[in-house]
Amino acid sequence: MTPPPARRRRAAANGAVPSHNLPRRGTVRRAQVITTYGVGSLIAVDHESFVVSGLDDADRSWNRDEAPIVHERRLERLLGVHHFRLPPASEDASRDGLRVRRFPSMHSCPECNELQPHRDFSPPAGRSVCGTCEVDLVPSRFVVACEAGHLDEFPYWQWVHRSSDRDATRIGKCGGKLRMRTSGRTSSLRSIVISCTCGQVPEVSMEGSFRRNALKDLRLTCRGARPWLGFSATDPAGCGLPLRTLQRGSSSVWQPVLKSALSIPPWSNGRADPLAEHWDALRHLESREHIEIYLKGAFKGACPVPLDEVMVLLDAEREEDPEGETAPTFDDRYRALRNKEYDSLRTGNDESEHSHDERFVCETPLGDPGVLRPLGITGPMLVKKLREVRAVKGFTRLVDAEATTEPKEMPLSQKPLAWLPAMEVQGEGVFLRLDGDRLAAWETTPTVVARVELMRAAHQRVLDQRADDPSKAVLSPATPRMVLLHTLAHVLINEWSLEAGYPAASLRERLYAADDMAGVLIYTATSDSAGSLGGLVAQGEPESLDRTTRSAIRRAEWCSSDPLCMEAEAAGSAGTNLAACHACVMLPETSCEHNNILLDRALLVGTPEDPVLGFFEPVLGS
Incomplete structure (x- = not known):
């Protein structure tokens, strides 16, 4: 936009x-x-x-x-x-x-066709026009990037002079000026023609500049440019990775690395905020007496948080420490954070037991949850108040931010910061779980295991290719349980967008899939008027949830792209989906935790050849 x-x-x-x-x-x-x-x-x-x-x-x-x-x-x-x-x-x-x-610095003038850095056009202060022709300058459509996250100008001089095999150190010393024109014959790259007035090389088109090895053939590698930190900023560690040509507006140019957390008790009332600068010190104090002495000194005798409440907060934080003797990795700590959220959503709390400042209210619905038993759904909860904080910790280029390893993330600043930019969402949601016994029997079925293995293997190949060391690549999260929950969340979001009037982009999924977890939270993902109107919570009542789920499952039986969609042996990015496309279960990317991969509606409804493959096949037969 x-x-x-x-x-x-x-x-x-x-x-x-x-x-x-x-x-x-x-x-x-x-x-x-x-x-x-x-x-x-x-x-x-x-x-x-x-x-x-x-x-x-x-x-x-x-x-x-x-x-x-x-x-x-x-x-x-x-x-x-x-x-x-x-x-x-x-x-x-x-x-x-x-x-x-x-950025980019390279601009062209549509009148005189000159292609050069913006400052060389001598534009008037505060304007981006050609100083000679007085027409608006056009920024370069093309940039180059590497998988480490660096970004640089497209090497126009080397591109047009490649036939003369010139040394890259002599850039711009041919005595000529670059020009760019469009032949107008087609809208393809072949119609964009670059030339140099030196007369020593013929004009060339931009055709072929997007080939994976196009710049490697020119003996060009990444120099580690980081223009967002300054025009002369380069990575101190260097780079040397292959460069790829990208359209300036491509989504591959920038992908954020986002991490989020729900505000859950005892952190959800905001009373712990005054202690934000003191937690590291408090965690190293073992006795209640030492903690009391520290708080009196830090707040000059008037700590805004009662000592008993501080002790409860410290206990809650230690409970979230990953188990094990070895130093926990980032993934271990993030998994522990999700486990605690799952426990809070499953247990719930009562709005009447908390103050008006409470930002997490999760209650058991009034209706009979037994009506959901034939569906294999259990434990629905109405999340009437919800606060989520999403922070951006870095970004990637060319590769999927959710699947990359941490060393490939680009930092947001040259020096480490004590803070990160974030946004907070106030909303509501519905949490549900799948019956553990029925799920355990289904996910060990050989045909289910074999089908999910196709997606897992394809996804793992992608992760191995993106890793510097394939032996240390991120493991694919694809399991029968995860793919089932993921696809179920998508069909419910699509159904609620039709039944409850919510735009699909205003809803978001949060998956809890592990050996000891099998739940999904669907909640409002925006802080505007669609955020907390109560309509989503109403959909979590057992009778409504039963009706909606049955409708969503039946709708998933058919896709306008069938039979191609259902019979596809590989779909989506690099074959990481099976029976899933934009006509059936895919969502706006802002609504999906996994960028619309690892989806298969056959795990919900089965296939014509193997109906029992679907977890909800008994519902369709009734």
Whole structure:
């Protein structure tokens, strides 16, 4: 989505002006800073293009009133930060905001066809026009990136001079100027023609520039450029990985690495926020007396949190420590965080037992849950209040952010920060579990195991290819239980978007799939008017849930792409899906935890040749 047109910065009511009198180039929503236009991404504003700058100066430029601090202790501990900050809200009177740098630097003039860095056009201050022709300049459509996350300009000079086998160190020393023109014959890359006025090389088209080895054939490798941290910023460790050509607006240019957590008791009432800077010290104190002495000193005798409550919070934090003697990995700690959420959702709490500040209210429905027993669904819970904090810890390019290993994540700043940008969602949801005995019998069926193994093997091949060391690649999470829960969540979201009037993009899944977990939470994923109207909670009553689930399962029996969809031996990205396509179970990517992979509706309803493959086959036969 292209942001609204740029608006001129107005002075604040008190006459304040932005730091360094920086011009405003456009506006984006807070949520977009986390999901779409975060640090290191490219953003188009009118006919100009920018890269969102790093966060090294954000402590000084982000006003606390416009970018407030928020806390979620469980997620802070996981990511190793002291707090989170909401991205700055953009208003006419805002003192500052998200900062950007012009990128790519290479521009072309549609009138004189010159192709050169933006500054060489001598544009008037604050404008992006050719100083000679006075027409709007066009940013380069092409950039290059590597799988480590670096980003750089497309090497036009080497591309046009490749036939002369020139040394890359002599860039721009041929005495000529680059030009770009469009033949207009087609809309393909063949019609984009690059030439040099030196006359020593023929003009060439951009055809073939997107081949995987196109730049490798020019003996070009990544130099580790990080323009979001400064135009001259390069990775101190270097790089040397192969470069890939990308369209400037491609989704592969930037993918955020997001981690989220639900606010659950005893952290969900906000009373622990004043202790945010002291948890590391408190965890090292063993006795109640030492903790009391520390709190008196830290808060000058008036700790805002009662000592008993502090002890309860410390006990809850230690309960979330991963078990085992070895040092826990990031995945171990994230798994422990999910386990605790699962316990809270399964157990629930009563709204009447808590204060108005409580941000997690999960209750047992009033209806008889026994009506869901034929479906194999148990333990439905109505999550009437829900708070989720999503933080961006880094980003990737070219590769799937959810499947990459941590070393391939690009940082948001040059120096380590004690905080990360985040957003919070206030909403509601429905939590349900699958019957453990019926699930255990189904997931050990040989035909089910063999079908899921096809997806798991395809997904593992992708992960192995993306890993620097295949022996240390991330293991695929695909299991019969996980794929079943994932597909069930998708069909329920699609059904509720039809029955309850929710846009599919305003709902989101949260899967709890492990040996000791088999649940799914579907909740409102936006903080706007669709966030907490109560309509989703009403769908969690047993009678409504039974009717909706049966309708969703029957709808999943048929797809407009059948029989091709159901009979496909591989579907989706690199064969990581089976019977799943955009006409049946796929969702908007913001609603899915796994980027629309590891889906198979045959595990819900079976196939014509093997109906018992489906977990819900008894329902279809009744």
